[in-house]
Amino acid sequence: MSNQDFPTKNLERPSTNRPKIRKTLPELFRSVDLNGIIIDCNEDYAKRLGYTVDEVIGMSLFDHSPESDRQQISDSFETWKKTGSVFNRKINLISKDQEIVKVLLSSNNRYTSDGKLIGSATILRDISEIKWLQDLVKIKKYESLYENSPDLYRTVNYHGIIIDCNKAYADKLGYTKDEAIGTNLLEHTSEKSISNMRVNMANWRNTGEGNTTEVWMKKKDGTEFPALLTPTNLFDDDNAMIGRNVVIKDITELHDTKQNLSEREKIDQLKEEFLSVVTHELKSPLTPIIGFAQALTKPNLLGELNDKQLDAVKTIIANATRLRKLITDLLDTHKLELGQMKFAEKEFEVDSLLESIKNSFSFAAKEKKIEMSFHSDENIVIVSDKDRIEQVITNLIYNAIDFVSEGTGKIKVAVQKQGPDVKFSVIDNGIGIAKEKQKELFGKFYQADTSRTRKHGGTGLGLSICKGIIENLGGKIGMESVENQGSTFYFIIPIQRKKT
Amino acid sequence: MKILGIDDNPDIIKYVDLTATGMGHEFSSANNGRDGLKMIREKKYDLVLLDLSMPEFSGIDVIDQLVVDDIIKNQKIVIFTASSSTDSDFDELIRKGVHSYLAKPIDIDILMEKINEIESLN
Numbered sequence: 001m002s003n004q005d006f007p008t009k010n011l012e013r014p015s016t017n018r019p020k021i022r023k024t025l026p027e028l029f030r031s032v033d034l035n036g037i038i039i040d041c042n043e044d045y046a047k048r049l050g051y052t053v054d055e056v057i058g059m060s061l062f063d064h065s066p067e068s069d070r071q072q073i074s075d076s077f078e079t080w081k082k083t084g085s086v087f088n089r090k091i092n093l094i095s096k097d098q099e100i101v102k103v104l105l106s107s108n109n110r111y112t113s114d115g116k117l118i119g120s121a122t123i124l125r126d127i128s129e130i131k132w133l134q135d136l137v138k139i140k141k142y143e144s145l146y147e148n149s150p151d152l153y154r155t156v157n158y159h160g161i162i163i164d165c166n167k168a169y170a171d172k173l174g175y176t177k178d179e180a181i182g183t184n185l186l187e188h189t190s191e192k193s194i195s196n197m198r199v200n201m202a203n204w205r206n207t208g209e210g211n212t213t214e215v216w217m218k219k220k221d222g223t224e225f226p227a228l229l230t231p232t233n234l235f236d237d238d239n240a241m242i243g244r245n246v247v248i249k250d251i252t253e254l255h256d257t258k259q260n261l262s263e264r265e266k267i268d269q270l271k272e273e274f275l276s277v278v279t280h281e282l283k284s285p286l287t288p289i290i291g292f293a294q295a296l297t298k299p300n301l302l303g304e305l306n307d308k309q310l311d312a313v314k315t316i317i318a319n320a321t322r323l324r325k326l327i328t329d330l331l332d333t334h335k336l337e338l339g340q341m342k343f344a345e346k347e348f349e350v351d352s353l354l355e356s357i358k359n360s361f362s363f364a365a366k367e368k369k370i371e372m373s374f375h376s377d378e379n380i381v382i383v384s385d386k387d388r389i390e391q392v393i394t395n396l397i398y399n400a401i402d403f404v405s406e407g408t409g410k411i412k413v414a415v416q417k418q419g420p421d422v423k424f425s426v427i428d429n430g431i432g433i434a435k436e437k438q439k440e441l442f443g444k445f446y447q448a449d450t451s452r453t454r455k456h457g458g459t460g461l462g463l464s465i466c467k468g469i470i471e472n473l474g475g476k477i478g479m480e481s482v483e484n485q486g487s488t489f490y491f492i493i494p495i496q497r498k499k500t
Numbered sequence: 501m502k503i504l505g506i507d508d509n510p511d512i513i514k515y516v517d518l519t520a521t522g523m524g525h526e527f528s529s530a531n532n533g534r535d536g537l538k539m540i541r542e543k544k545y546d547l548v549l550l551d552l553s554m555p556e557f558s559g560i561d562v563i564d565q566l567v568v569d570d571i572i573k574n575q576k577i578v579i580f581t582a583s584s585s586t587d588s589d590f591d592e593l594i595r596k597g598v599h600s601y602l603a604k605p606i607d608i609d610i611l612m613e614k615i616n617e618i619e620s621l622n
Contacts, residue, residue: 280553283582287605288511294608295515301522324605344591 028103028124031110036061036077039119048126050096066094084109084117090127102127152227152248155234160185160201163243172250174220190216190224208233208241217248226255272338279331286324293317329461333444336468343385343472345497350380350415350422357393357413368401370409377417384473384497389424392466392477396426396489399462403430403487418492421475425490432483441479442467466491474498501619502544505529506536506562507551507580512604516549519611533557537565540575547618549602551580563596572597576618580604 028045030038038059046053049064065073069092080086086107093101103124110119146153152169154162162181170177173188180188189197193216204210210231217227228249236242293316295301296309305313335341354374365372393413400411412427433441444464470477475493503525505516513529520527528545530536534557540548552559559579566572579593579601590601602614 280582283604284509285511287582288509288515290605291512291515291519291608291611295518295522298522298608301518320605 028126029122030056030061030124031119031121032061033119034081034117038064045124048095048101049093050099064093066092066100080120081117086120093124149247152250153245154180154185154248155243155245156185157243158205158241162188169248172219173217179220188217190218192216192224204231204244210244214251225250225252227251272334272340275334276331279327282327283324286320286327290317290320290324293320329465332465333461333468336465336472341469341472343388343497345383346386347381347383348386350376350382353386353390353393354413354415357390357397360394361397364401365411368409369407370401370404370411372397372411372413374413376415380415380417380422380495382422382493382495382497384493384495388469388473389493392469392491393424393426395462395466399489400426400428400430400487403432404428405430417495420496421492421494423490423492425488427486427488429486432485432487433479433481434483438479438481442477501525501546501615501622503527503547503549503615504536504539504545505549506531506533506554506559507549508532508554509551512551512580516611519608520615523612523615525615533559533562537562540566541569541571544574546576546622547615548575548577549580550577553582560593563593563598567596576621578602578614578618580606 027042028048029040029042030045031040033039038056038061041053041056043053046056049056061077062070062073073091086109089105091103091105093103095101103126105122105124107120107122109117110121112118147166149166150168152166152172154165154169157163162183162185165177165180167177170180173180185201186194186197196213197215200210200213200215210233212228212230215227215229216224218224228251230247230249231244232246233241234243234245293313296305296313297317299305332341354376358372358374361372364370397411397413401409404411408429410429412425414425414427416423416425442463444461467477470491470493473493474497475491477489477491479487479489481487503520505513505520505527506529507513507516508531510531513531517527517529528539530539533554536548536550537557539545540562550559550562563572563577566575566577575597577598579590579598581601582604590598593601599618600614602610
């Protein structure tokens with residue numbers, strides 16, 4: 001927009017809409033000659049000092065200075081005559097009735113056309129007027145703040161009678177201001193908060209102290225709302241307490257939010273209980289399913305099956321086992337999310353841990369023709385959760401079995417001491433994992449594409465559970481992998497478990 | 501061995517019965533904690549397989565009562581549990597005199613191994 005287009009005219013407010021402006025600073029004006037004789041003054045000057053303009057003209061400026069100030073005025077008058085220098089400063093004037101009027105002086109010299117000083121023209125601002133106006137503005141300011149505040153204000157006396165309130169208060173409670181003023185504050189208090197309010201008032205009367213309190217307020221129509229009351233005491237000129245001013249904030253919204261939150265907490269708790277019950281109930285039938293299916297594979301228990309029957313039974317076992325793993329993983333994930341998984345802190349030997357893992361995998365390793373080896377620094381004793389660490393290593397080994405090929409697969413479990421920590425590694429010579437997929441591995445429901453070599457079903461939760469467990473044991477988990485060469489999954493945990 | 505199984509799930513009792521009997525042991529059962537406790541008080545068993553979570557009178561109640569009776573030290577009690585509680589929860593039960601625990605669902609090999617382990621102790 002160019003300057004010419006700028007609608008300057010519209011910016012001016014029409015004079016009829018101008019607010020009424022109180023003339024806050026009446027300016028007194030006087031003009032004196034070199035003898036100090038007042039040769040002119042305005043109406044305000046004369047009036048403020050109790051004279052008429054005609055009376056003032058011809059008087060000496062010294063006549064308008066109090067006796068006590070005359071020497072000083074005279075000195076500066078002489079200086080002015082010699083040098084022409086004037087000062088803006090405060091001086092006292094004296095009125096016809098001997099009243100002192102404080103003014104702020106600001107003078108301009110008057111010269112003849114050839115530059116000779118002939119006198120001064122002075123504007124005097126009435127300071128006492130400013131002070132009075134300031135007080136007025138102050139009161140007005142607070143009155144306006146009180147009256148127009150969106151918060152509810154009420155002022156009560158010593159006995160709890162409402163002596164004033166603002167519009168917001170009256171409106172909110174459904175009364176007119178006239179109705180509200182003069183009633184006992186208890187009439188505006190909900191029944192459930194009355195005893196609380198009585199105690200609060202009694203306490204205030206005794207000690208003069210009052211804290212912010214939560215109270216249920218009652219409206220004229222009987223409905224209630226929660227409010228936060230913040231009192232400040234009011235004192236008279238002798239510093240005696242006469243009452244209290246109370247800011248009342250409607251906290252319905254806050255209260256509702258709090259209510260919603262606690263309801264949601266309750267729902268969360270129910271969900272939690274539901275999941276744990278469901279998990280338990282899902283697991284129960286698995287014992288006879290897996291148990292009997294396994295019993296069928298034992299000729300000495302239920303007789304010998306033919307090959308087709310045995311194959312069918314083994315399929316049942318494999319799938320039931322997968323279902324069991326799924327249920328356990330879901331429960332573990334849920335527990336980790338809620339921070340409800342419990343961790344033991346017991347001393348144990350790494351060797352005994354590895355022995356137990358070795359035993360549980362000996363059958364699988366033989367069956368899948370995978371070479372498994374275990375290496376450990378000697379005599380490592382750690383204080384942590386043995387079962388959970390076994391769970392993590394077992395999980396990593398199952399993953400490794402998925403990655404390696406039957407016949408040529410090698411899986412090595414290594415344990416090394418590293419200062420205050422112990423590093424557990426599960427190293428395989430399998431297909432490896434592409435770089436771009438590596439960082440997603442520890443997320444939930446991630447499954448590496450192992451369809452080529454897949455030997456057991458997974459939930460996609462395994463590594464995220466491992467990560468959760470290791471972090472809870474105060475350690476960290478990671479991996480390195482080169483495609484077609486193999487992967488190393490490792491975790492490092494403190495020898496003495498650190499609580500997280 | 502004389503083995504007692506206490507579990508409110510009859511299918512689990514049947515499974516444990518099949519396994520124990522198949523291994524040549526003598527198996528008795530109760531489908532609630534109260535009856536199980538009565539049987540332990542009346543007769544000495546070489547192994548008690550006890551389910552923890554049973555309605556009304558649970559496995560914990562049975563254990564507590566055996567502690568009160570001061571006969572828990574005469575028993576080899578192996579707990580069945582479906583909850584995935586960790587070691588720390590069982591420390592208390594082990595301290596009270598329980599031998600060990602098996603997490604449900606119980607693999608037949610693990611169950612057989614446990615029975616053999618207890619047999620070797622007796």
